[in-house]
Amino acid sequence: MKATLKAAVIGCGKRGLDHARGYAACDGIELVALVDRAEEKRKAGMDRFQVAGYADVEEMLDQAKPDLVSIVTQPRGRADLTRQVAAGKVKAIVAEKPMALTMAEADSMVEACETAGIALIISHQMxxxxxxxxxxxxxxxxxxxxxxxxxxxxxxxxxxxxxxxxxxxxxxxxxxxxxxxxxxxxxxxxxxxxxxxxxxxxxxxxxxxxxxxxxxxxxxxxxxxxxxxxxxxxxxxxxxxxxxxxxxxxxxxxxxxxxxxxxxxxxxxxxxxxxxxxxxxxxLRSWTDATPAFLAELRDALNHGGTHRNHARESAQTxxxxxxxxxxxxxxxxxxxxxxxxxxxxxxxxxxxxxxxxxxxxx
CATH class of the missing domain: 3.30.360.10 (Dihydrodipicolinate Reductase; domain 2)
Structure with a gap:
């Protein structure tokens, strides 16, 4: 039996908590950490999901040691965060849409993850x-x-x-x-x-x-x-x-x-x-259930091989x-x-x- 994958979410806004809910709903994935610089949002997420919270990404990566990281921040700066997380020992990164704000940023995200041997998935859950x-x-x-x-x-x-x-x-x-x-x-x-x-x-x-x-x-x-x-x-x-x-x-x-x-x-x-x-x-449930299904396919791709339908090379063309x-x-x-x-x-x-x-x- 495959070991449980540990997941973390960066960004505790509404959509970030959707990712957290999606991970919590997936068998074989354990939500272990949330990151947000805003204390009120971070604590609300910690209370809801009963997980550790961090204000700093590097501290979270060092202490929680997640396998999967969702980056659910505002588009500006998302590329920098992706490259930062790619330098850590993770197996996959899920970036919210839009993946970046320029083609140069998008290309750098794909290159950083491919160089590190990390799966980069973009959240086009439709x-x-x-x-x-x-x-x-x-x-x-x-x-x-x-x-x-x-x-x-x-x-x-x-x-x-x-x-x-x-x-x-x-x-x-x-x-x-x-x-x-x-x-x-x-x-x-x-x-x-x-x-x-x-x-x-x-x-x-x-x-x-x-x-x-x-x-x-x-x-x-x-x-x-x-x-x-x-x-x-x-x-x-x-x-x-x-x-x-x-x-x-x-x-x-x-x-x-x-x-x-x-x-x-x-x-x-x-x-x-x-x-x-x-x-x-x-x-409405078919829409809200799309995120857990999206994350479950990532779990299966990591555990059994295969390519996620929202892999970065594909999403970068969008x-x-x-x-x-x-x-x-x-x-x-x-x-x-x-x-x-x-x-x-x-x-x-x-x-x-x-x-x-x-x-x-x-x-």
Whole structure:
């Protein structure tokens, strides 16, 4: 029988505690430590999970000696923490999405972990949601033929939730190589207020995930598959969930049918030879259970061999698509992959948002 793996979580915010809950729910994994510089958050997590708490990462690595470490901090500085933890004697690192803020950071994370022989996994847990797994299985069975076009929609901006949805687009499409992208954007709160009819809602700015609050992106993949992604305040709703955050969805059109899948909703398949939609139901629990399932696959990969479906080389391609979109939004044209490693495209895009006056921005 394999020895129990010891896990630690860096970051005791809401999402960090989701990781902690996921580890605690996994047979064969013992949550042993939490890290947060904020004493109140750290103590709340310690009380909830009855584990040791630390304010310092190095102290935790030295004393708790974890096998698995989740890095669930804000995106800025996540690459530095990943390299720091990779220098310790751990077996795997789980980094929250987005994995970084620049391609140079992402590349350094992958290189540091590969050099150390450590598995690096990115938390794109939508690949484990029951309804999305059902959609993927229907595609693999050929129920809608060959994928031709996909559309993704979400409320969070490009870095917040767009990374989840682009990752699902790529997964549904069979992870083809991305060839080029285009993107348009807006950060104009006044226009948002007019279009939404809600000034308070329109004024929200995601300071943690530095990207415009509305973007529309277009992707061209090798083999002719095309996709679009709309993310941010002006997204189009679907279904009856009252939560904006549960409005993530992906539609796939094939040569013989189509699929529409919604987080905490359902996966609807319309095969070309069937009369009507075939549905696989999902609910809020299918979303909350995705993180434990994501971590359980990491446990199994470490214990029995194999590759996690969110391994860093794969997830880095999703992140590169995001960075190419940011570059395209700045440049106002097509960006061919690979994305320029020398640029900080998000900083450039946010600089544009500061200098371009409302109603004068690029459409």
């Amino acid at each position: 690949r484990f949601c029951r309804e999305f797994v059902a959609g993927k299985e229907a595609i693999c069975r050929g129920e809608i033929g060959e994928i031709q076009f996909l559309r993704g929609v979400c409320y969070g901006n490009l870095l917040n939730q767009g990374t989840h949805v682009l990752d699902m687009i790529r997964w549904y499409a069979g992870e083809p190589k991305l060839e080029w992208v285009m993107a348009s954007w807006s950060d104009d709160a006044a226009t948002f207020a007019e279009l939404l009819g809600d000034p308070k809602r329109a004024a929200w700015k995601d300071e943690i995930h530095p990207a415009p609050m509305w973007m529309h992106c277009y992707f061209a993949f090798e083999g002719g598959v095309r996709a679009s992604l709309e993310c941010g305040l002006l997204y189009s709703r679907a279904g009856d969930s009252p939560s904006d955050w549960l409005q993530k969805r992906v539609c796939a059109v094939g040569t013989e049918g189509m699929i529409e899948t919604r987080v905490a909703g359902d996966s609807r398949v319309l095969p070309g030879k069937a009369a009507g939609w075939k549905k696989t139901a999902g609910d 992140f590169e698509g995001l960075m190419a979109c940011a570059q395209a939004a700045v440049d106002g044209g097509i960006v061919r992959l690979p994305a320029d490693r020398s640029r900080d495209a998000l900083a450039e895009l946010n600089a544009c948002a500061e200098t371009i006056k409302p109603n004068e921005r690029k459409p």
